[in-house]
Amino acid sequence: MARVMLTGRVTDAQAAALKSYAADVGLPVYQATVRALELGIAILVGGRGAEPIQAAPASVPAGEIDALREAIDRLSQRAELSDRLTQRTLYAAGAAYAAALAGPGESAEHKAQITRDADQIFDRQLARARQEPGEKQGG
Numbered sequence: 001m002a003r004v005m006l007t008g009r010v011t012d013a014q015a016a017a018l019k020s021y022a023a024d025v026g027l028p029v030y031q032a033t034v035r036a037l038e039l040g041i042a043i044l045v046g047g048r049g050a051e052p053i054q055a056a057p058a059s060v061p062a063g064e065i066d067a068l069r070e071a072i073d074r075l076s077q078r079a080e081l082s083d084r085l086t087q088r089t090l091y092a093a094g095a096a097y098a099a100a101l102a103g104p105g106e107s108a109e110h111k112a113q114i115t116r117d118a119d120q121i122f123d124r125q126l127a128r129a130r131q132e133p134g135e136k137q138g139g
Helices: 012-025 029-045 062-102 108-130
Strands: none
Touching (some): 012 029, 029 062, 062 108
């Protein structure tokens, strides 16, 4: 699926809400922003394709509410799967790096050390990814 780059401005309160949400669920602010956009767009289109809802009627049919819930659930599941895939990719890259640094070896202790190193690399890189833009990243 092709992606389109969009930019936008939010209020300080909206930015604080996104940052708080990101911290609560353990996502980088960028990913939390993407999730907020996905959910917001799902609400706007209301399961009707690309036409936004202009005004909410006094009573919304149950079918439309169910369609919205399903769309939000699908978007949430997709965002969670994407986050898990990203984390697995990050871990695999860290494990490959740890194995390359450790050099050849077949013993259980050698493999255990690679696993410990991979875990530390993953934790460090994940913490870096969760930092706010502009924060200093230590070595």
